[in-house]
Amino acid sequence: MPQYEYDLFVIGAGSxxxxxxxxxxxxxxxxxxxxxxxxxxxxxxxxxxxxxxxVYASEYSxxxxxxxxxxxxxxxxxxxxxxxxxxxxxxxxxxxxxxTKNLEAAGVTMWDDRAIVVDPHSVRLVRSGRIMSxxxxxxxxxxxxxxxHSKGQDLGITSxxxxxxxxxxxxxxxxxGGYIAVEFATIYSGLGVDTTIIYRGExxxxxxxxxxxxxxxxxxxxSGVKIVVGSVIDEIAPLKDGRKLVSLSNSxxxxxxxxxxxxxxxxxxxxxxxEAIGVRLTQRGAVAVDEFSRSSVPSxxxxxxxxxxxxxTPVAIREAMAFVETEFMxxxxxxxxxxxxxxxxxxxxxxxxxxxxxxxxxxGHKLNIYRSVFRPMKHILANNEQRTLMKLIVDSETDRVxxxxxxxxxxxxxxxxxxxxxxxxLTKAQWDSTCAVHPTGAEELVLMGEPxxxxxxxxx
Ligand SMILES: Cc1cc2nc3c(=O)[nH]c(=O)nc-3n(C[C@H](O)[C@H](O)[C@H](O)COP(=O)(O)OP(=O)(O)OC[C@H]3O[C@@H](n4cnc5c(N)ncnc54)[C@H](O)[C@@H]3O)c2cc1C
Numbered sequence: 001m002p003q004y005e006y007d008l009f010v011i012g013a014g015s016x017x018x019x020x021x022x023x024x025x026x027x028x029x030x031x032x033x034x035x036x037x038x039x040x041x042x043x044x045x046x047x048x049x050x051x052x053x054x055v056y057a058s059e060y061s062x063x064x065x066x067x068x069x070x071x072x073x074x075x076x077x078x079x080x081x082x083x084x085x086x087x088x089x090x091x092x093x094x095x096x097x098x099x100t101k102n103l104e105a106a107g108v109t110m111w112d113d114r115a116i117v118v119d120p121h122s123v124r125l126v127r128s129g130r131i132m133s134x135x136x137x138x139x140x141x142x143x144x145x146x147x148x149h150s151k152g153q154d155l156g157i158t159s160x161x162x163x164x165x166x167x168x169x170x171x172x173x174x175x176x177g178g179y180i181a182v183e184f185a186t187i188y189s190g191l192g193v194d195t196t197i198i199y200r201g202e203x204x205x206x207x208x209x210x211x212x213x214x215x216x217x218x219x220x221x222x223s224g225v226k227i228v229v230g231s232v233i234d235e236i237a238p239l240k241d242g243r244k245l246v247s248l249s250n251s252x253x254x255x256x257x258x259x260x261x262x263x264x265x266x267x268x269x270x271x272x273x274x275e276a277i278g279v280r281l282t283q284r285g286a287v288a289v290d291e292f293s294r295s296s297v298p299s300x301x302x303x304x305x306x307x308x309x310x311x312x313t314p315v316a317i318r319e320a321m322a323f324v325e326t327e328f329m330x331x332x333x334x335x336x337x338x339x340x341x342x343x344x345x346x347x348x349x350x351x352x353x354x355x356x357x358x359x360x361x362x363x364g365h366k367l368n369i370y371r372s373v374f375r376p377m378k379h380i381l382a383n384n385e386q387r388t389l390m391k392l393i394v395d396s397e398t399d400r401v402x403x404x405x406x407x408x409x410x411x412x413x414x415x416x417x418x419x420x421x422x423x424x425x426l427t428k429a430q431w432d433s434t435c436a437v438h439p440t441g442a443e444e445l446v447l448m449g450e451p452x453x454x455x456x457x458x459x460x
Contacts, residue, residue: 006032007328009123009134011115012268014041016304016316017140018099023324025106032132033108034115034125040096042142042305043313046160049095051183053088054163055345058190062223062347066382079191081168088163117273120299136327139279139287139295139302140320141268143311147261148175152236155244156259159184169193169257173246175233176262177204179344182216184260186347189225196226196254198233198246205344209356209405211371215389216346216407222385223347228252233259267306274300284308291334293323301327310340341419343412348386351415354403354422360393365402366455368394368428370448376409376441390444392428396455399427404445414442 006029010021013035025031038045057079064074103110113125117137124131145158157165159180172188174181177199189195197204197220204220204227205213221227231250236259239245246254267286275281280288280296286308293301301323304316315337322333341353360367370392379386388408394401404418421431436443 004121004133004135006030006109006132006134008032008136008138009115009132010034010138010140011117011123011272012036012041012140012142012304012306013039013099013103013110014140014142014304014316015043015313016142016320017041017138018103019317020138020140020303020320020324021108022103022106023321024328025103025108027324027328029328031106031108032111032134033103034111034113034123036114036126038096039100039103039110040092044095044099045092046163048313050088050092050163051159051187052345053091054084054187055183055190057084058187061190061192062384066379066384069382069384079168081165081191085164116271117277117279117300119277120297135299137300138320138323139269139272139274139300139306140304140316141272141306143265143267143305143308145261146264146266148232148263150233150235152238152244153261155236155238156233156261158261162260165258171256172196172258172260173198173233173244173254173256174260174262175199176264177201177206177229178262178264179205179342179346181260181262182220182344182346184262185220185225186345189220189223190347195224196228196256198228198231198248200230200232202229204229205350207356208344208350208352209391209393209403210358211389211391212350212352212405212407215373215387216344216348216350219348219386219407220346265305265311267308269306282308292326292332293319310337312340312342315340339419339423341415341422343415345412348388348408349411351406351411351413351418352404353415353419354401355393356403356405357391357393360395360402366396367402367453368396368451368455369453370394370428370450371452372444372448374441374444377439378409388441388444390448392431392445392448394428394451399429400425401428401431406445409441414445417442418445 008024008031010017010033021031021033064077113127115123118124122133147153171194173196175198185195203213231248235247237245282288287302293303303319305311318335322335325331325333344350372390391405393403434446
């Protein structure tokens with residue numbers, strides 16, 4: 001008789017949890033998974049997927065304007081919020097159903113309940129009170145939106161609420177300057193909403209290359225998004241008509257339909273019994289893990305946002321796959337977090353991989369910087385002023401391309417391919433030996449001949 005009811009108990013059915021449960025079950029393990037909201041998690045239900053549909057919807061307003069330059073007249077264009085909102089909800093629910101079917105087909109037992117850890121080999125379902133044992137427990141509980149401690153903070157919505165508002169607001173104030181804040185500003189302003197970003201720093205998109213940050217900030221402002229920097233929300237007060245009065249630390253006051261918090265996310269580890277059984281948490285409350293995603297308790301692992309490493313869906317999935325390969329397929333595998341590409345679906349969108357100029361200098365690299373700013377062909381007849389920025393960070397001693405940063409049309413698609421070259425460690429000379437595809441925007445990536453800045457000469 002096996003000692004435990006399950007070989008693996010997964011807590012949380014988001015990107016990481018679902019992948020780990022399904023693969024482990026397919027490898028022959030007896031697997032159970034608990035989900036407290038809905039199978040699919042943040043990415044499918046409240047993140048990447050609905051967000052991208054909303055971004056697509058928001059791009060039509062500019063596309064209709066651009067169309068005029070190509071001879072089209074689209075004067076009749078109207079936008080209907082409930083049509084978009086409901087279509088997106090239908091689609092994410094369909095995807096959630098697919099995830100559920102796949103788990104069923106793999107033989108995973110599912111629990112529609114919150115689960116907490118009781119001891120290193122047991123979990124308890126909170127609603128039913130049922131306790132189950134497992135040889136291994138995987139924490140894949142993701143994260144949640146942080147709300148700052150300002151007065152009236154509960155009057156603000158989060159990104160989760162932003163997808164399901166009853167009506168399209170006429171105005172919105174978004175607190176935060178990270179990618180979620182910037183993407184929602186892009187969405188709402190593209191849909192015609194009067195949009196203001198309030199950001200405590202001087203430049204949005206902290207962590208991205210400084211040229212990209214400046215480029216996107218300037219272009220968002222050019223396209224009508226108001227950006228108030230160096231300021232935070234002190235108070236949100238209700239007004240009689242349901243609107244809100246926002247008071248900022250710089251004494252500004254703004255009346256708005258909605259305030260959205262996008263000031264960061266934190267890991268879901270509270271009240272889960274983790275610390276009581278010796279699972280070490282980081283200062284930010286994430287589960288501290290080693291390169292194999294094992295926690296300080298040998299029978300407990302954690303993957304995805306709850307570990308606060310690189311908080312992106314493909315990373316959660318790869319960490320989950322590495323965990324299953326190590327523990328259930330006898331192939332010790334550690335996911336390499338270096339050179340993970342990422343995108344911001346802003347206006348213009350951003351694609352980035354590898355080191356920023358600042359990071360490369362901090363690491364002591366001597367650099368050649370290649371930069372190109374141009375108006376994409378599609379924007380010329382359209383009389384659209386938006387420009388593309390492309391930047392390559394190259395080690396001037398080894399000629400290796402350390403980072404690629406693009407802000408412009410199609411950059412999230414372009415960066416996936418550039419990421420292969422960066423991950424493979426190719427040199428600038430190898431990039432340049434690749435023949436251009438003409439006429440495209442991406443061809444500029446292999447045509448940047450002279451550095452705009454260099455620390456020393458590359459070796460002969
Ligand atoms: C608005 C937004 C946009 C995003 N856009 C992108 C993007 O474009 N690209 C990208 O790569 N990433 C994006 N992300 C990040 C991405 O969604 C996450 O990195 C990813 O979902 C992490 O997967 P996970 O499995 O770690 O956690 P999650 O997907 O969050 O899943 C965790 C699950 O655990 C459940 N849970 C929590 N506690 C318990 C418990 N005690 N018992 C049972 N169940 C529990 C939760 O309900 C949730 O379903 C976005 C995130 C947000 C919020």
